[in-house]
Amino acid sequence: QTVVTQEPSLTVSPGGTVTLTCASNTGAVTSDYHPNWFQQKPGQAPRALIYSTTNKHSWTPARFSGSLLGGKAALTLSGVQPEDEAEYYCLLFYGGTQRVFGGGTKLTVL
Amino acid sequence: EVQLVESGGGLIQPGGSLRLSCAVSGFTVSSNVMNWVRQAPGKGLEWVSVIYSEGRTYYPDSVKGRFTISRDTSKNTLYLQMDGLRADDTAIYYCARDSQWSYDYWGQGTLVTVSS
Numbered sequence: 376q377t378v379v380t381q382e383p384s385l386t387v388s389p390g391g392t393v394t395l396t397c398a399s400n401t402g403a404v405t406s407d408y409h410p411n412w413f414q415q416k417p418g419q420a421p422r423a424l425i426y427s428t429t430n431k432h433s434w435t436p437a438r439f440s441g442s443l444l445g446g447k448a449a450l451t452l453s454g455v456q457p458e459d460e461a462e463y464y465c466l467l468f469y470g471g472t473q474r475v476f477g478g479g480t481k482l483t484v485l
Numbered sequence: 486e487v488q489l490v491e492s493g494g495g496l497i498q499p500g501g502s503l504r505l506s507c508a509v510s511g512f513t514v515s516s517n518v519m520n521w522v523r524q525a526p527g528k529g530l531e532w533v534s535v536i537y538s539e540g541r542t543y544y545p546d547s548v549k550g551r552f553t554i555s556r557d558t559s560k561n562t563l564y565l566q567m568d569g570l571r572a573d574d575t576a577i578y579y580c581a582r583d584s585q586w587s588y589d590y591w592g593q594g595t596l597v598t599v600s601s
Contacts, residue, residue: 409586413530420579420594421522421530426587464530468586472543474520476530 377401379467381477386485387455395480396447397465403446404467410448411466412441414459415479421464425450452482460484487511487590489580494595501570501599507563507580507592515558518583521565523576524594531576534565535583548574570599 378400387393397410404410412425423432425441428448438456442449448465465477493505521533534554536542542554553566563580577594
């Protein structure tokens with residue numbers, strides 16, 4: 376069974392920088408997995424932030440960036456704002472047939 | 486403007502069937518890769534199904550053989566037929582577009598509750 380793992384929770388101070396990661400139990404995450412990142416706030420649908428590892432949507436704030444880091448996909452928030460407090464999910468593509476979401480990271484801005 | 490609007494959720498008994506709809510405006514469903522994603526109460530996101538423009542469909546093992554994704558070109562609508570429903574299928578069900586490996590547009594979701 377394919378499992379994608381994220382940090383369950385992280386805390387960051389306003390204005391600080393934080394990196395969330397996304398790992399696969401099948402091995403190193405590469406660009407072939409086309410990592411996506413989503414933000415979800417309570418009571419809302421997920422909102423797309425990053426696709427294919429590093430690409431931003433037109434609505435993605437500049438402080439969000441995606442990368443590969445040590446065999447994992449990574450989402451970095453620089454200059455964190457209070458409104459960035461949310462749950463963040465990654466998604467990996469396993470070929471054209473399967474997709475798996477990570478368990479989510481609850482980001483607290485404190 | 487792109488809009489995805491899900492409907493068809495509700496309370497259903499275990500073993501029952503339900504068909505969800507996702508009405509789309511702003512792009513053509515049959516020309517895009519479309520997905521269903523669900524979220525159980527207080528839990529994370531789970532991919533449920535995908536349909537490609539040429540009609541290929543795929544499912545995770547958790548729903549394979551019970552759920553069927555389809556579309557109606559004339560109505561520009563995506564469907565999810567759910568049979569043999571179980572308590573652990575209780576979730577908010579979202580439809581989402583997959584555009585070049587990017588889940589860019591999502592609906593607001595419809596709640597399915599499986600309970601006796």
